[in-house]
Amino acid sequence: MKKTTRYLVVATVLIFGSVLVASTVSAYNTQSTTSPTAQAAPTANPKDAGPAPTDAELTHFVDAAFQMRAVSKQMRPKYDAAKTDADRAKIKQTVEAEMKTTVEHNKLTVKRYQQIFVAMRTNDDVRKKVQALVEQKQGK
Numbered sequence: 001m002k003k004t005t006r007y008l009v010v011a012t013v014l015i016f017g018s019v020l021v022a023s024t025v026s027a028y029n030t031q032s033t034t035s036p037t038a039q040a041a042p043t044a045n046p047k048d049a050g051p052a053p054t055d056a057e058l059t060h061f062v063d064a065a066f067q068m069r070a071v072s073k074q075m076r077p078k079y080d081a082a083k084t085d086a087d088r089a090k091i092k093q094t095v096e097a098e099m100k101t102t103v104e105h106n107k108l109t110v111k112r113y114q115q116i117f118v119a120m121r122t123n124d125d126v127r128k129k130v131q132a133l134v135e136q137k138q139g140k
Contacts, residue, residue: 046122050115053126057108061116062133064106071098 053061075095082088103113119126 045118048115049119049122050112053116053119055129057112057116058126058129058133060106060108061113061120062130062137064103064108064113066137067102067106068099071095071102 072095075091075098079088079091079095082091100110103110108116116126120130121127
């Protein structure tokens, strides 16, 4: 896999992780024309990382991130097409619930998902493991 592609894949995990970390649906709070990859992810504090993630937790983390990406892709057009603030609020609630369910379906709590996200942002070893899992999931 090309180096640039690897960075984009990790950025994708970061972006969708940051969506959950920053109140699960922060990407839906604004109707920015900025690309999601250009938006800054929340600052990560290593103290918030919790215990070192296991390999199984990292696998669940990556699976959840890919599934949240699918939720976001599915719901974004509906959000963009919403005509009222009430409609957008209803979609935000749906997205928040789906993302929470996605994380829990992947055998993580939202808090643990957030801790792993912070660990990935602050620990090179965790970041490399996540990157390898993303590449493996993509079949590269």
